[in-house]
Amino acid sequence: xxVIVVGLSHKTAPIEIREKLAxxxxxxxEALNRLCSYEGVREGxxxxxCNRVEVYxxxxxxxxxxxxxxxxxxxxNLSLSSEQLTPHLYWYTGDRAIAHLFRVxxxxxxxxxxxxxxxxxxxxxxxxxxxxxxxxxxxxxxxxKAISVAKRVRTETKIAETAVSxxxxxxxxxxxIFSNLDEKTVMLVGAGEMAKLAARHLIAQGVRxxxxxxxxxxxxxxxxxxxxxxxxxxxxFKDEMAAADIVLVSTGASHYLVGAEDVQRAVDKRGNRPMxxxxxxxxxxxxxAVRHVDNAFLxxxxxxxxxxxxxxxxxxxxxxxxxxxxxEEVAVAVEWMKSLEVTxxxxxxxxxxxxxxxxxxxxxxxxxxxxxxxxxxxxEGLASSIVxxxxxxxxxxxxxxxxxxxxPAFVEAARRFxxxxxxxxxxLSEADRSRYLAGRSRASDREExxxxxxxxxx
Amino acid sequence: xxxxxxxxxxxxxxxATISFLxxxxxxxxxxxxxxxxxxxxxxxxxTVALAAKAAxxxxxxxxxxxxxxxxxxxxxxxxxxxxxxRHRIPVLGSFMVPLALMSLVSAAALPETxxxxxxxxxTLWIHVALSMLGAVxxxxxxxxxxxxxxxxxxxKSKRFNVLYSKxxxxxxxxxxxxxxxxxxxxxxxxxxxxxxxxxxxxxGSYMTWNPEQTGAVVTWLFYFVVLLGRLxxxxxxxxxxxxxxxxFACVILTLVGVVLKGxxxxx
Numbered sequence: 092x093x094v095i096v097v098g099l100s101h102k103t104a105p106i107e108i109r110e111k112l113a114x115x116x117x118x119x120x121e122a123l124n125r126l127c128s129y130e131g132v133r134e135g136x137x138x139x140x141c142n143r144v145e146v147y148x149x150x151x152x153x154x155x156x157x158x159x160x161x162x163x164x165x166x167x168n169l170s171l172s173s174e175q176l177t178p179h180l181y182w183y184t185g186d187r188a189i190a191h192l193f194r195v196x197x198x199x200x201x202x203x204x205x206x207x208x209x210x211x212x213x214x215x216x217x218x219x220x221x222x223x224x225x226x227x228x229x230x231x232x233x234x235x236k237a238i239s240v241a242k243r244v245r246t247e248t249k250i251a252e253t254a255v256s257x258x259x260x261x262x263x264x265x266x267x268i269f270s271n272l273d274e275k276t277v278m279l280v281g282a283g284e285m286a287k288l289a290a291r292h293l294i295a296q297g298v299r300x301x302x303x304x305x306x307x308x309x310x311x312x313x314x315x316x317x318x319x320x321x322x323x324x325x326x327x328f329k330d331e332m333a334a335a336d337i338v339l340v341s342t343g344a345s346h347y348l349v350g351a352e353d354v355q356r357a358v359d360k361r362g363n364r365p366m367x368x369x370x371x372x373x374x375x376x377x378x379x380a381v382r383h384v385d386n387a388f389l390x391x392x393x394x395x396x397x398x399x400x401x402x403x404x405x406x407x408x409x410x411x412x413x414x415x416x417x418x419e420e421v422a423v424a425v426e427w428m429k430s431l432e433v434t435x436x437x438x439x440x441x442x443x444x445x446x447x448x449x450x451x452x453x454x455x456x457x458x459x460x461x462x463x464x465x466x467x468x469x470x471e472g473l474a475s476s477i478v479x480x481x482x483x484x485x486x487x488x489x490x491x492x493x494x495x496x497x498x499p500a501f502v503e504a505a506r507r508f509x510x511x512x513x514x515x516x517x518x519l520s521e522a523d524r525s526r527y528l529a530g531r532s533r534a535s536d537r538e539e540x541x542x543x544x545x546x547x548x549x
Numbered sequence: 550x551x552x553x554x555x556x557x558x559x560x561x562x563x564x565a566t567i568s569f570l571x572x573x574x575x576x577x578x579x580x581x582x583x584x585x586x587x588x589x590x591x592x593x594x595x596t597v598a599l600a601a602k603a604a605x606x607x608x609x610x611x612x613x614x615x616x617x618x619x620x621x622x623x624x625x626x627x628x629x630x631x632x633x634x635r636h637r638i639p640v641l642g643s644f645m646v647p648l649a650l651m652s653l654v655s656a657a658a659l660p661e662t663x664x665x666x667x668x669x670x671x672t673l674w675i676h677v678a679l680s681m682l683g684a685v686x687x688x689x690x691x692x693x694x695x696x697x698x699x700x701x702x703x704x705k706s707k708r709f710n711v712l713y714s715k716x717x718x719x720x721x722x723x724x725x726x727x728x729x730x731x732x733x734x735x736x737x738x739x740x741x742x743x744x745x746x747x748x749x750x751x752x753g754s755y756m757t758w759n760p761e762q763t764g765a766v767v768t769w770l771f772y773f774v775v776l777l778g779r780l781x782x783x784x785x786x787x788x789x790x791x792x793x794x795x796x797f798a799c800v801i802l803t804l805v806g807v808v809l810k811g812x813x814x815x816x
Contacts (some may be wrong), residue, residue, distance in 0.1 A: 267704065270718035362783030367721050382705065386786045401709055405576075525765075526719050 092229060092433070093153050097160040097182040098145025101202050104179035111168045112176070114139040117319055122167060123225040129159040134230040136220040136403065138195070140212045142202055147192060149229045153184050178338065185428075189233055190421045196241035198250070205250040205406050210241045233424060235443075240420045250409040258288035258393045260402070261295055261369050265337055267386055268367045276300035276335040280348070281330060282314055283341025285371045285392075290318060290339055301532035302335060304328040304341065329353045333360035342369040351380040354387045369395070369437050435491055436502045439511045440482060440489075448478045486507075552603060555619070556600030560656070561591030562626075562650040565642070573643040578615040581639035592799065594624045599623060617633050617677050618656030622649040624685040632689075632725070640715045659808065673747050680740030680765070684800050686733020687772070691797035693726040694790035701787055715790055723786055726793055727779065734772050741765050764803030771796050 099108065114122050119137060126135040126146065136151035146164065150156025161180065165173040183191050194200045198209050217234045226234070245251055254263040269275055277298050279290050282305050290301065301320030305311040311322040323331050332338060332353065342348065349368075354377075358366055368389045370377040381389040452474045456467055485505055491549045492501045505511070565587040572580035583658070603615065629645040703707045703709070716722075744765070745755040753778040756762055777783030784792065 112564060265702075267700070267716075268719045270721040359783075361787065363786045364783075365723075365786055385788075390706050390707070396708055397707070434655070 092183050092428075093150055093156065094147070094188045094229065094233060094428070095150050095153060095160065095182065095184045096145055096188040097157060097164065097178040097180055098138070099144060099176075099181065100145070100200065102200070102549075103181055108171070108176070108179055109141070109144060111171050112139075112144045112164065113141070114167060116215075118312055119216075119219045121224045123220055123223045126160070126163050127225045131155050131165060136216055136230055138213060138216045140209065142197070143200075145195070147188070147230065149227065149233070157182055157184075178242075184262070186421055189424050190417060192233065192237045192416045193302045193420060193424075194414075197244040197417065198241070199244075199410055199413055199417070199456050203255055204410050205255070207245075207251055210245075212236065214238060214420075216449035227352045229428070232427065235474040236420065236424055240417060243268050243420075244416055245411040248409040248412045250406055250413055253405055255399055255402050255406065256288075257371070257392070257395045257399055258285055259292055260389065261289040261339070261371075261390070262292045262390075264369075264390060264395075265293065265367055266296075268365050270422075271297070271298040274300065276302065276334055277337040277339060278302045278304070278312045278322075278323075278328070279314070279318075279450045280338065280340040281306075281342030281344075281372065281376070282310060283371055286339045286341035287314075289369065289371070293337065296320065298337070298505065302331065304331075307400045309322075310399070326334050329357075333357040336364070336366060338368045339371065340369065340376045342376055344372070344376055345374055346376075347378040348376040349381070351384055353410065354381045354389075356385050358384060358386050362364035371395070382458060415422055433502055436505055436511065437486060437489055440485065440505060440509050443479050443509055443511060448474050454484045551598050551601040553600060554594050555653075557656070558591050558595040558598055559650070559653055561587055561594060562622075562653060563645060564767040565591055566647045566650050569643040573640065573715065574711060577712075578619070579814065581642075584642055585639060585647075588626060588642060589630065595619075595623050595626065601660050614659060615656045617681055617701040617703075618652050620678070620803075621681045621684055621688075622652040622656075624682065625649040625652070625688055628685060628689055631679075636717075636721075637716050639697075640717070641692070644696060647691070648688060648692065652802060662690075670687065675746055676740055676743040679736050683733045683735075683737030683740050684804070686729045686736060687768075687793070687797050687800050690726050691789065692730060693722045694793035694797075697722040697726065698787070699796070707729070707788070719786070723789065726789055730772060730776060730779075730793065730796075734769075734776055736791035737765075737769055737772070738750065741769055761803060761807030762806075764799065766804050766808040768799040771799050 099112065101109070106111075114137060119139070123135055126132060126137065126148070131151040132148055136147045138145045144164075145315075146160050148156065148160060150159070151478065152180045160182075161177065164180070165171065180291060189360050191200070196210055196213050198205050201209055202357065213234070217226070220230070228540065246389055254260040263273060265275075272293065275298050275301065277293050279286060279301065282303075293490065294301065300462055301315070301318045302323050303311045303314045303318065303320050304323040304325045305314065307336040308322070308324065311325070314320070330347065332349075333356070335357075338349075340349065353367065354366065358364075365384050366387045368377055368381060368387060370389065373390055373392060377389060377391075379389070379391070381387055452471055456462070456470060459467075460468070462470070485508075489501055489505055565584050568580055568587060570582035572578075574586055599616075599619065600782075625645055626649050629641055629649075632641060696716055697719060699712065700719055700722065702748060703713040703716075704719070744762070747757045748757065748762075771792075775784065775789065778790055
């Protein structure tokens with residue numbers, strides 16, 4: 092069993108390719124079922140966002156699995172030939188595939204490192220796969236782990252804490268002046284795109300009162316409608332400024348609209364309550380002399396850009412911390428994968444020798460019908476103890492070597508010595524079957540992996 | 550028992566101060582919980598020390614200057630822990646814990662002969678407790694004021710450094726400043742009134758204009774004006790921050806006055 096990921100992302104493919112390959116939500120289920128119908132594909136999950144399309148899968152053979160998944164992707168959009176597609180695809184297996192999934196979940200592979208959307212998208216993709224029953228023990232465990240790793244990264248690093256867009260940087264600054272934006276009033280002067288975006292962020296953060304003024308009165312009325320605010324005549328917006336805690340200015344004017352004395356008057360009228368002014372216009376619309384007015388805090392586009400730049404660098408530093416965490420977590424997951432390989436072997440071995448024992452005991456006891464029940468028990472006990480002693484060292488060694496680099500070799504040897512990969516001499520006995528069913532009915536991972544092992548044996 | 554606890558308390562506050570100062574300068578938040586933990590343990594020892602001391606001294610005895618300052622620093626930590634519990638701003642500890650440590654250390658540094666406040670009446674401990682509670686209010690106002698001025702300066706000069714990211718919002722600091730003064734002022738008023746009454750009983754005069762009383766009256770007048778200014782003509786934000794820093798200097802001077810008076814009475 093191998094974990095594999097095949098896909099493309101904003102790093103390897105242009106939007107023209109990504110948009111063709113993207114699978115709409117309505118067709119995800121069908122695609123997943125198709126994926127798992129390929130020979131050798133045991134489990135599958137499809138992560139399709141605007142920045143990436145990736146197939147996470149558990150396959151029996153790496154090379155074959157890789158080819159099948161490439162086929163699957165090429166078939167997903169018939170207008171894409173596999174020649175067009177293949178150069179953009181990357182693929183990883185084993186620990187590197189797990190590491191990739193963890194990095195994607197923790198938003199280290201995102202276009203904007205630390206953005207939080209990807210985790211939700213991953214959860215959705217997992218939900219869909221669960222609903223269509225295309226994941227199994229391995230994927231369930233690995234994806235759940237990826238989600239918890241992403242949460243750990245989010246809480247233990249500051250990767251998602253700071254603003255990385257100019258409009259959001261304005262909100263971040265506002266929060267260093269006003270601890271609670273709920274009761275605050277924002278005034279929008281002019282209707283530059285960035286100012287509108289910043290206003291939208293502020294409203295999302297709780298600002299309730301929005302006042303809007305533009306040189307064209309109708310424009311202000313339209314915007315007020317959109318934001319649920321009040322339009323103000325452009326001629327006397329300065330008189331209304333005292334009522335605004337946050338003033339966002341971005342007009343096309345080529346001169347200063349707001350002077351230092353206007354702000355001073357507003358601050359006086361406000362009884363020295365602090366005022367936050369953001370000038371996103373170029374050329375600037377607020378006189379930079381405002382910086383000398385006490386309790387007024389003016390930031391222009393350069394200040395905001397500078398802040399964003401700083402935050403980006405911080406995020407990258409935090410990303411390094413996150414990468415270290417992921418290395419740790421991948422090691423844990425890989426360890427688990429390895430033990431999964433050994434566990435079914437041990438179970439198969441146990442079943443195989445038990446079966447041989449049972450058959451031999453039945454055969455012998457059939458001929459010794461004169462034995463008393465006590466003697467029959469004795470014979471059975473003898474057989475059990477010989478079998479147990481014979482396989483004891485093998486069991487112990489397998490368990491001990493689970494985590495060593497030789498683990499797979501020991502598993503391989505055990506499988507060949509006890510011909511575990513050949514069909515069993517008879518079908519499962521009634522007793523085994525009932526044990527198998529009991530194992531399935533319990534939900535714990537361990538039981539699940541045992542039942543998987545049974546399937547493999549058959 | 551009490552003195553051992555005091556020593557442990559002081560050591561723990563020192564450790565917490567160092568830890569909180571390092572926390573202030575480092576980008577990581579890892580130290581905040583450790584610092585908070587050390588402070589909390591120190592506070593427990595402090596509580597035990599104060600309780601042991603109170604139990605040991607008979608009911609007729611009066612608080613020493615050491616005890617008064619120790620109570621002051623205990624209250625500072627208590628207020629910090631309460632505010633921290635409610636608002637989660639560990640950075641407050643980087644300012645308040647050092648303040649508590651300083652007052653405890655300066656109390657311990659005073660010669661043993663000075664501390665005993667002489668007179669005389671049972672009302673005295675009420676006077677000391679109320680005055681000290683008032684002083685705690687002004688101390689918190691002072692800390693909020695200092696933090697306000699730092700954050701204001703950082704915002705104005707657009708220096709978005711570690712300190713900037715750790716300090717809380719300006720209006721929060723201004724509100725903390727206001728609330729602490731609003732609470733501290735009536736407590737100081739009551740402290741002065743009880744002090745004057747006990748002076749009347751012990752010395753036969755409400756006011757003798759010794760350094761302590763003069764300091765107290767000046768401090769009271771100062772904060773009265775500060776409060777009045779805030780309520781009437783908008784002395785808030787930066788100006789209020791400056792004023793509370795100055796006001797706390799008056800508080801310190803008054804406490805020095807108490808020591809001087811103690812000397813006077815003893816000599």
